[in-house]
Amino acid sequence: MMHDWNVTRNHVVFMDLPLIFDMEALAKGGIPIHWSDDYGARLGVMPRNGSNKDVVWYEIEPCYVFHPMNSYEDGDKIVLDVARFKKMAFGPEDTGGTPSLLHRWVIDTKKRTVSDQPLDDRPADFPRVADSRIGLKHRFGYMTGLGGDIANQFGRELFKYDLESGKSEAWATNSGGGAASPCSCRRPRRGRGLRAHVRLRRRARRQRPRDHRRPQLRQGPGRAGAPAVRVPYGFHGS
Numbered sequence: 149m150m151h152d153w154n155v156t157r158n159h160v161v162f163m164d165l166p167l168i169f170d171m172e173a174l175a176k177g178g179i180p181i182h183w184s185d186d187y188g189a190r191l192g193v194m195p196r197n198g199s200n201k202d203v204v205w206y207e208i209e210p211c212y213v214f215h216p217m218n219s220y221e222d223g224d225k226i227v228l229d230v231a232r233f234k235k236m237a238f239g240p241e242d243t244g245g246t247p248s249l250l251h252r253w254v255i256d257t258k259k260r261t262v263s264d265q266p267l268d269d270r271p272a273d274f275p276r277v278a279d280s281r282i283g284l285k286h287r288f289g290y291m292t293g294l295g296g297d298i299a300n301q302f303g304r305e306l307f308k309y310d311l312e313s314g315k316s317e318a319w320a321t322n323s324g325g326g327a328a329s330p331c332s333c334r335r336p337r338r339g340r341g342l343r344a345h346v347r348l349r350r351r352a353r354r355q356r357p358r359d360h361r362r363p364q365l366r367q368g369p370g371r372a373g374a375p376a377v378r379v380p381y382g383f384h385g386s
């Protein structure tokens with residue numbers, strides 16, 4: 149099952165990973181998706197104007213990724229930053245699931261290799277970069293922290309990563325509701341925090357977007373305009 153894919157200036161990269169559809173389970177009325185120990189895992193690189201015959205596949209260690217942060221080309225290499233589960237327990241009989249963590253793959257298209265590099269050990273997902281950096285080299289990335297004792301699928305923290313220095317900072321909501329997916333402001337300030345997020349409560353009448361365009365994430369957000377329409381709980385843009 150492929151939930152999302154990656155785009156760079158000249159390529160797209162598909163993630164063929166071992167959460168699989170199971171038609172027998174569907175016929176029995178169960179959840180038709182589960183982890184497979186036998187399926188394997190691979191990344192497929194295709195030129196943006198290519199077709200099936202142009203895809204080059206790279207075997208990787210089994211894992212699952214719902215949401216990439218961004219990807220870009222660096223000479224003969226393609227860099228992909230993603231929220232990666234070492235094992236994704238999705239189906240009712242799946243066991244041993246692990247949290248998603250920020251992870252970097254580097255595909256060397258000349259040597260035909262892929263390298264792995266964990267970038268953080270804090271559970272997080274819904275990664276984003278500024279929309280203006282999609283497919284291009286990014287310095288800053290943002291994720292929703294998913295650690296701690298949370299009773300819903302969203303977290304209580306936002307993380308900001310400086311992928312050049314290797315440093316990161318965090319901001320906690322310290323209130324009810326979850327920090328949903330960060331999203332890009334229309335006019336981000338160069339080199340500064342540029343995220344907004346919508347605080348979600350399952351039954352709240354009003355939603356409160358927060359604007360993080362301050363130099364440092366830990367300074368906390370300012371108010372942003374109310375969303376034109378209510379964001380359904382569970383929606384995310386990554």
Ligand SMILES: [Fe+2]
Pocket residue numbers: 151214215384386
């Ligand atoms: Fe998603």
